[in-house]
Amino acid sequence: MRRSLNAGTDFSALLKSVRRSSWRWECQREYAVDLPEVERWRKGLSVLETEEDRAWLAHLGVLKAAGIPFERVRMLTEPLTDYLAWMLQAIGPNVAAGEDVRWLKESTARELGMPHHDFYLLDETSVAELRFTEENVLTAVVVDDDTAVVAEHQRWRRAAWSAAIPHAELRIGR
Template structure:
């Protein structure tokens, strides 16, 4: 049986992991309250990298963790064509990479061929999975999974996605 936690407890996971935090990002759009205004500014033509105050806490946390030797990685599934949200995220991504996240990209059609899940999750230290739960207003919490066989399945999906995806910097050059 998995435990359900709210957004605050989910945030605590990023301060307590020891070695690695890995994300599978599968949604075409997210409705996070803290992204509404920055997305609208981008939509109105203001370059996204000019105002990253809304993202600064995350970037600072990633930078501190990676400087301490911990690893942040993610694979983002991309639609074809990109949704408007994903186009915005592609412009935000260089800030994440500069902070220390290793971000790779995987086309949606390939993710389906590989049998990767349609839901988002984080894997912490290869022993704990947080299956993200979303509502109309964004993240509502996470289901925490520690059962070894289920965690192994998530680690297998991670390995498939990670070895198949293209690093952001390489993708951006194409």
């Protein structure tokens, strides 16, 4: 079955429905939702924790308490965008909350044939392909009945995960 979800309640419910594992591939140069914080960072101002940030950290805590891993691989553009330079510094609370974050150079991602779209692989059986409109509105297409689509995303997960560098081991200069 394929179904479309808009960001918000439906997508939040999808992420909360996970029972065994969550895995995310992120490959965009930046995400509009965080751009105000990136601008604060550029100006040398302190990071403001938003209600959305607190909700996400609480979600990670629930997953960790239930023994459900949340893993993420973020692609590092070459050259590094300001957004990703900011994210390298801002990801600490997620890692502390139990998220296993790893990083993959853009050139390596292309060698591995990684997709140009973000996605979640949920419980190894469902894929949420993330799309961003021209207005930077997040939508998702959820696929959980097409074994070929799920298998392709599982293959991408294995390839990216094995090549990615754990956050604690990443050393990068700008």
